[in-house]
Every structure is written in C-alpha cells, then in structure tokens.
Amino acid sequence: MPHAPQIKIPATYMRGGTSKGVFFRLQDLPEAAQVPGAARDAILLRVIGSPDPYGKQIDGMGNATSSTSKTVILSASSQPDHDVDYLFGQVAIDKPFVDWSGNCGNLTAAVGAFAINSGFVAADRIPENGICVVRIWQANIRKTIVAHIPVTNGEVQETGDFELDGVTFPAAEVQIEFMDPADGEGAMFPTGNLVDDLDVPGVGTLKATMINAGIPTIFLNAEEIGYNGTELQEAINGDPEALARFETIRAHGALKMGLITSLEEAASRQHTPKVAFVAPARDYLSSSGKQVMAADIDVLVRALSMGKLHHAMMGTAAVAIGTAAAIPGTLVNLAAGGGERNAVRFGHPSGTLRVGAEACEVNGQWAATKAVMSRSARVLMEGWVRVPGDTF
Incomplete structure (x- = not known):
C-alpha cells in the first residue's frame, strides 16, 4: 500500500x-x-x-x-x-x-x-x-x-x-504593552464581585477572585487549599489527586464565569480559564536553587496551565496578576498587602517577575487601561x- x-x-x-x-x-x-x-x-x-x-x-x-x-x-x-x-x-x-x-x-x-x-x-x-x-x-x-x-x-x-x-x-x-487587557467583550469581573464564594462539590466553598484580564483566571488563597505559595512543580504535578481537584475547581469556576454552559465543556477548553493561588511573601528556593527573599517580592503566586503547575508564569496570567493586584480588595491585592498599587513583583517557581498595570473604576465597574511587562x-x-x- x-x-x-x-x-x-x-x-x-x-x-x-x-x-x-x-x-x-x-x-x-x-x-x-x-x-x-x-x-x-x-x-x-x-x-x-x-x-x-x-x-x-x-x-x-x-x-x-x-x-x-x-x-x-x-x-x-x-x-x-x-x-x-x-x-x-x-x-x-x-x-x-x-x-x-x-x-x-x-x-x-x-x-x-x-x-x-x-x-x-x-x-x-x-x-x-x-x-x-x-x-x-x-x-x-x-x-x-x-x-x-x-x-x-x-x-x-x-x-x-x-x-x-x-x-x-x-x-x-522586549517590552510588551497589553492594551485594555480585559479578556473578551464582557466585564473584567464576570460575576460582578471582586471576591466570590465558589462552591466546588467534593472540595468545599472557596474564596475566589475571578477576573478576565490577559486571560480568564481564577485566583484562590493558597492556605485555603492546603498550600503556602512556595510550592515547586513536583509538589503538585506529582500528586494526581491534587491535579484532579484543581481541574474540578477550574471547571466550576469556568461555569460561574460564564465561559462554559455545562461542566462537561471544560474538558474541551483546557487553555482557559487558568487557576492560580496566592499567598503573602515569604522566603523560598526557586527551581534553579536561587534564593528568593520575601523582601524582594510583594506576593507569591503559583498557576496551573493545561492541567499542570507551570514552571514559571504564563505571560497572560502575569497580566491577570498585575491587574488584580492593582484593584483593592481582590485576593491578589490582599495577599500583596492591600492598598493601591500600579505594579507588583511576584514570586513564581522559577524566580520573580514584575508587571505594571493601570486600573480604574468607572460607573461602579473596574477597567484596566494596560498592563506592561518585559520578556525576551x-x-x-x-x-x-x-x-x-x-x-x-
């Protein structure tokens, strides 16, 4: 043949x-x-x-x-x-x-x-x-x-x-400016809230900031799901039960954000939304063995992509982090110490990253004008x- x-x-x-x-x-x-x-x-x-x-x-x-x-x-x-x-x-x-x-x-x-x-x-x-x-x-x-x-x-x-x-x-x-980074045509906060109670069967009710900026992202408090924010890949990717739990959270978050109409659709939409968890700054060793000091960062963030903990940070998720950090009252902002800010430096598994963001409230709705970061x-x-x- x-x-x-x-x-x-x-x-x-x-x-x-x-x-x-x-x-x-x-x-x-x-x-x-x-x-x-x-x-x-x-x-x-x-x-x-x-x-x-x-x-x-x-x-x-x-x-x-x-x-x-x-x-x-x-x-x-x-x-x-x-x-x-x-x-x-x-x-x-x-x-x-x-x-x-x-x-x-x-x-x-x-x-x-x-x-x-x-x-x-x-x-x-x-x-x-x-x-x-x-x-x-x-x-x-x-x-x-x-x-x-x-x-x-x-x-x-x-x-x-x-x-x-x-x-x-x-x-x-290479400096990159993400203009009007709210993802899609809907509101930056699709539920209308900076923090929601997300009910996840088999997991519990979790505080969550669900934001459309850079990429739709669900932010959780690390402590609430049993982590401290300093985890490296093997701590989560080597735990099938943890990965399944995160996927369940992601599916229910996607449904609440209006990204899907049924839980079954989440399986064919693996790229979005992302799930991330945040914690106050603390010292940790990065995946390369480099010491990251709490004094050098504002907040700890770990994010999952396509079902696995990312080795560093997705660029679009960094936009979401920067935007959420700029809005007082979100979980990211609170973990970073609260208040107003136009930039945040966060710790991820490979080290640190700084991202700037501009956000303002107009007629009761939050909007972001742009987010800026440097890559190569x-x-x-x-x-x-x-x-x-x-x-x-």
Whole structure:
C-alpha cells in the first residue's frame, strides 16, 4: 500500500518568554489550512506531535509540556493601525484538539520579531538602530498588544543582558504593552464581585477572585487549599489527586464565569480559564536553587496551565496578576498587602517577575487601561517542518 510522502511547510521555531512554539505565516500554510477548521488543526497537531498517548511528543516539535506545545499563525493585519494579526493555538498533548480560546503572553514576546523578519512591518517603520514599535492584533481575544523590539543595524537584536527567571540564558529585553487587557467583550469581573464564594462539590466553598484580564483566571488563597505559595512543580504535578481537584475547581469556576454552559465543556477548553493561588511573601528556593527573599517580592503566586503547575508564569496570567493586584480588595491585592498599587513583583517557581498595570473604576465597574511587562525572545531554528501528506 503506497504512503503519501511528507510535505514541507515554511516555519520558524522560537522561544518567547518562558515558552517555545512553532511560528507560521498564514500564506505559507497549505491552502486547506489557511482557514480555521479540521485541516488546520490536523496539521498543527501533527507538527507538534499530538495526540501522544505516551505524553512525550517524540514524533513532533513539542516538548511534552504546556509551555512548549504551542503554535502561532501570523498574517497581515485585518485591523487599521496594526501591523500583524496574531493567532495562537495551544495544542493538547494527549488529546486530538487545538484550543483557540486564549492568548499566549509569553510567545507574544516573539511575535514582534517574527513580524519584522517576515515582512509584516513596513520597512520605513523599522529604524536602523533603536526600537521598532510593532502593533499586534491578538485575534483570539481581539485585543491590541504593542511590542517594543530592539533593532541593531537594521535587524532584530536578540542577544543582550536581560535576564528572565525561567530562561537559562540572557537575551535582549522586549517590552510588551497589553492594551485594555480585559479578556473578551464582557466585564473584567464576570460575576460582578471582586471576591466570590465558589462552591466546588467534593472540595468545599472557596474564596475566589475571578477576573478576565490577559486571560480568564481564577485566583484562590493558597492556605485555603492546603498550600503556602512556595510550592515547586513536583509538589503538585506529582500528586494526581491534587491535579484532579484543581481541574474540578477550574471547571466550576469556568461555569460561574460564564465561559462554559455545562461542566462537561471544560474538558474541551483546557487553555482557559487558568487557576492560580496566592499567598503573602515569604522566603523560598526557586527551581534553579536561587534564593528568593520575601523582601524582594510583594506576593507569591503559583498557576496551573493545561492541567499542570507551570514552571514559571504564563505571560497572560502575569497580566491577570498585575491587574488584580492593582484593584483593592481582590485576593491578589490582599495577599500583596492591600492598598493601591500600579505594579507588583511576584514570586513564581522559577524566580520573580514584575508587571505594571493601570486600573480604574468607572460607573461602579473596574477597567484596566494596560498592563506592561518585559520578556525576551529568540529564533531557535528556521526552515521547514515536515508532515505526512495525508495528515489533512
């Protein structure tokens, strides 16, 4: 029986923040995959190496973690005053689906560079030396992001001395502004409350701040669920009962936030919402063995992504953290000491991160104007990825 040969698709493998993903230009995808649907999903699944019952993604570009099972499609922007449209697909590891429900804040750091290198930014807007401002339309959540990309001798500057906890080597700093970061079209606090009582059968009634900013996120108090906020990955990811409990909390939170209409839908919406827990600052050892001092942070935060505790912090969740910290009375704000603030430095499993946010109350409703953070990005490999021709 003859087998279809492999096809080649132009692609770039990039690190953005503490994530990695395969980047495509829309026009380079096979025609059937240039529109949303089964063909596009099938190709991206095969590129990443999913679904993989072994959980390793050996036969693909994924690295068997939520941070590395990612894809990005860029195209000329459909919006005025924007350079590029950015579409993010979170690829499940052991299931045959791609989640298009949210953004990846970490890979956002790489979008600007890829847009410049791929011809989406007009040549007259790229300085010979300086900062190129790339205007990004985040198509998943329909929001504007502004990336400030360093340029040297007319080319994107990737090397530098900016250090990002969770990334081994230094690189050039990329500042990212998430404009009007409330996710989607609804209220920032979909229940209308800064803190809710979230009833979770089999778990109990938990205090929760449920916010749509950067990405829909459910914040819990660490102490209330049996943690102190200094946990590293193995403390939770090696505990199947804990993971199941967090998934139950996530499903009930998603229902209360109006993101799903039945609990069963949560299984096919793994990327959003996120679940995170917070605690007051205290000393701890990061995953690299680096000492993090309570005096150097405002609050401890741990977050789960795609069912596992994240090794650092998702960029979109960092936006949610910064925004919630800026609003007096949320669980994040209270864990950070309360009061008004326009920036927060939080401790995560790999170290620390600072994020700034601006929020204001208008007619009884909270709104955020923007959140700002610094990340870095780097091209790891460029050329083509190959998939069997009968994939789609």
